[in-house]
Amino acid sequence: MLDGPVRRRRRGLSVRLRLTLSYAGFLVAAGALVTGVLFSVLRFVPDDENLVVADDGRFVPDRSDLLGEAVPVALAGLAMLAVVGLLGGWILAGRMLRPLKELTDAAAAVSTGSLDHRVDLAGPDxxxxxxxxxxxxxxxxxxxxxxxxRRFTHHASHELRTPLAVTKTMLEVALMDPDGSGRDELLARLVEMNDRSIQILESLFRLARLERMDLETEPVDLAEVAAEAGRQTRTDPAATDQEVRVVWDLDAAPTRGNRAMLVQLAVNLLQNAVAHNDVPAPTVWVRTGVDRAGVSALVVENTGAVLDEAAVATFTEPFVTGRAPSHSARWATGSGLGLAIVASIVRVHGARLDLQPRDGGGLRVVVAAGA
Structure with a gap:
């Protein structure tokens, strides 16, 4: 909805008509200039009221005679230039403005919702x-x-509807059980479904906030960021109850960024690597450092199922988890927004995110930013 009344504009001449008048006016002005030069030359011709007869008996016109003959011809020439300028200018302006008409038609098609329309203008560069x-x-x-x-809205509605539908089904089953023998199990599953709904909503809120927040940066070391993420996810070397072996190789990797957001990025990558690791002897590798080009990077790799490159390319889309039937049930506990949040953090930092399947299975994620 527009804010305030629409300002009415005075209807003016079309661009084509203005260009036509400009072309015609230029031709007439040029013709008038040439005519003025010719008339200025005539002032050097003597003006004698008496007839001048040459030696051979011919009549020699004076200035008045020449002006009397030249003025009608000059006026007719200027009128012809005006007509030629108007006709030629109208045609020439139409040819020059034809690309703008194609752009206008394309904009009109887009305004009706047809985003698949393209101008595809031919011609020189x-x-x-x-x-x-x-x-x-x-x-x-x-x-x-x-x-x-559209995909995000569809997936979000599906992901939010699933726990609600499951909750409704469990409540209906409980109502048909007058003895309440399965009450404890029902409550546990309701808590689980509620936790999943909260996790999805919090992830959606975090993702939306990333797209509109102002980025406050400071000098940050990605090695410290990775270490902090390890402590938050209990994957650091001090954690003794972890199921997945995490190998750390943290060298200094200075950059600029928002520390809290970068820690969230590393936490999401670690949680993703640990959760998507349903293989014997699951392992995660976390490395930071600076390459020869002076680019600081955080690399997280994990073992896991063999992944297809086409599927990996979709992992940063919301609610795409890439889980397969052979994967662990832990894949189903995620919100499907972890890597989408990582991609948003990388984008607001102007960094680069690279996802590639590992040889032998698993995923390799590289976050690269200038030092």
Missing amino acids: DEFRRLADQFDRMLDQLQHSFEEQ
Whole structure:
């Protein structure tokens, strides 16, 4: 909805008509300038009221005679230039403005919701072509964003509906059990479903907040960030009750960023690596350091099932968990937003996120940022 009344604008001349008048006016002005130069030359011709006869008997016109003949011809020439300027200018302006008409038609199609329309302007690489190409790129981004939004809404509604539907089913079964023999089990499962709903909602809130928050940065060492994440997830070397072996190789990796957000990023990567690791002798490798190009990086790798590159490319989309029937039930406890949150944190930091399947199974995640 618009804020305030729509301002009414005075209807003016079209661009094509203004260009036509400009072309015609230029031609007439140029013709008038040439005519003025010619008339200025005539002032050097003597003006004698008496007829001048040459030696051969021919009549020699004076200045008045020449002006009398030249003025009607000059006026007719200027009128012809005006007509040619109007007709030629109208045609030329139409040809020059044709790309703008295609852009206008494309914008009108987009305004009706048709995001698949593209200008695809032909011709040389000029200003109009670059404008049309930029317009097409903008439409590509808009279409991609709307498709992501539709998928996100669909997955979010499905993920939120599932625990509610399960809760409703369990309550209906409990109502049909007058003895209440399964009450304790029912309460435990209701708590589990409630915890899952809370986890999904908190993850959604965190993801939405990342997209609109202002980034306050400070000097940060990714090695310290990874160590803090290990303490929060109890995967650091001091934790003795962990099921997955975590191998740490933390070298200094200075960068700038928001410490809290980067710790959340590392926590999500560690939780993802531990949870998606249903193989004998599960192992996670965490490394930080600076490469030869001076880029600080955090690398998290884990063993696990063999993954397909096409599937890995979708892991940063919301609610995509990539779980397979052979994976552990621990995969089902996540919200499906962990890597989506990681991708958002990487994006607001202007860093780079690279996900690749490991040889032999598992996932390799690299977060790279300039020092």
